[in-house]
Amino acid sequence: MKLKFTKMHGAGNDFIVVDAINQQVDLSVDQWRRLADRRFGIGADQILVVERPTDAGVDFRYRIFNNDGGEVEQCGNGSRAFVRFVVDKGLTQAHSIRVQTMSGIINPRLEDDGSVTVDMGAPRLVPADVPFDETGLAGMVQGNDTLWPLPVGDETVFVSVVSMGNPHAVQVVDDVDAAPVEETGPLIERHVRFPKRVNAGYLQVMDRHHIRLRVFERGAGETLACGTGACAAVVAGIRRGLLDSPVRVSAHGGELSIAWAGPGQPVYLSGPAVSVFEGEVEI
Numbered sequence: 001m002k003l004k005f006t007k008m009h010g011a012g013n014d015f016i017v018v019d020a021i022n023q024q025v026d027l028s029v030d031q032w033r034r035l036a037d038r039r040f041g042i043g044a045d046q047i048l049v050v051e052r053p054t055d056a057g058v059d060f061r062y063r064i065f066n067n068d069g070g071e072v073e074q075c076g077n078g079s080r081a082f083v084r085f086v087v088d089k090g091l092t093q094a095h096s097i098r099v100q101t102m103s104g105i106i107n108p109r110l111e112d113d114g115s116v117t118v119d120m121g122a123p124r125l126v127p128a129d130v131p132f133d134e135t136g137l138a139g140m141v142q143g144n145d146t147l148w149p150l151p152v153g154d155e156t157v158f159v160s161v162v163s164m165g166n167p168h169a170v171q172v173v174d175d176v177d178a179a180p181v182e183e184t185g186p187l188i189e190r191h192v193r194f195p196k197r198v199n200a201g202y203l204q205v206m207d208r209h210h211i212r213l214r215v216f217e218r219g220a221g222e223t224l225a226c227g228t229g230a231c232a233a234v235v236a237g238i239r240r241g242l243l244d245s246p247v248r249v250s251a252h253g254g255e256l257s258i259a260w261a262g263p264g265q266p267v268y269l270s271g272p273a274v275s276v277f278e279g280e281v282e283i
């Protein structure tokens with residue numbers, strides 16, 4: 001069976017985007033994983049699948065599969081690629097669309113300058129909603145946030161926990177370049193206190209409107225940028241009293257911009273969305 005796809009990226013976070021409206025797409029976890037494999041397949045951090053919605057009042061359904069083949073709730077950089085894709089492919093004439101995801105509705109908007117702004121919805125800040133198991137832990141209050149002590153290797157790191165529909169554990173570091181992302185990222189990703197695993201963010205405050213960020217992503221490893229990770233990091237930084245909205249987020253793969261007006265309010269993510277090539281693969 002042949003599968004048409006478009007290879008895209010948002011600030012270096014790369015995707016295989018598949019139109020499942022005009023072609024039959026019903027793959028197993030192993031098949032998704034093989035497509036995303038950088039040696040045996042096309043290679044990508046995530047695979048994004050465009051479907052007709054099952055809910056009323058939305059334009060599309062958006063399914064997201066990590067490099068490891070697992071289906072997940074949300075992808076911020078992917079949402080920008082999504083709207084670029086459906087506009088470029090003529091699947092919609094609108095430039096602002098409502099998209100159904102596993103974790104709720106998001107609203108990406110293609111701007112006249114080619115950038116994309118996405119209403120990512122409000123962050124979930126209750127630990128149990130992340131989900132994070134705080135049983136027996138004594139959190140440390142900082143501003144309006146609670147930092148949770150996580151034993152990681154032979155150290156204890158203090159993380160903020162935030163859900164953007166998908167789970168994030170964010171720690172503040174002095175220097176992201178020196179942060180032990182490869183060593184501690186996998187340990188945090190699979191920490192027992194995150195029953196659905198977690199994306200591990202490493203945040204360096206440059207000033208109150210600018211951070212540098214690295215993210216060891218659940219199911220994908222360190223990526224060049226993470227959109228929901230940028231949202232979670234800015235939410236945590238604002239709650240800790242370290243940042244003021246809007247915040248420029250510098251990632252290895254490029255720049256994102258995040259705005260958030262506080263609890264109960266949506267997080268807005270802005271950044272690039274680029275198509276790299278079209279392809280067709282036999283699966």
Ligand SMILES: N[C@H](CCC[C@H](N)C(=O)O)C(=O)O
Binds near residue numbers: 076220225227
């Ligand atoms: N690895 C994430 C999904 C992709 C998120 C990231 N690529 C983004 O731009 O938000 C997770 O398992 O929750």
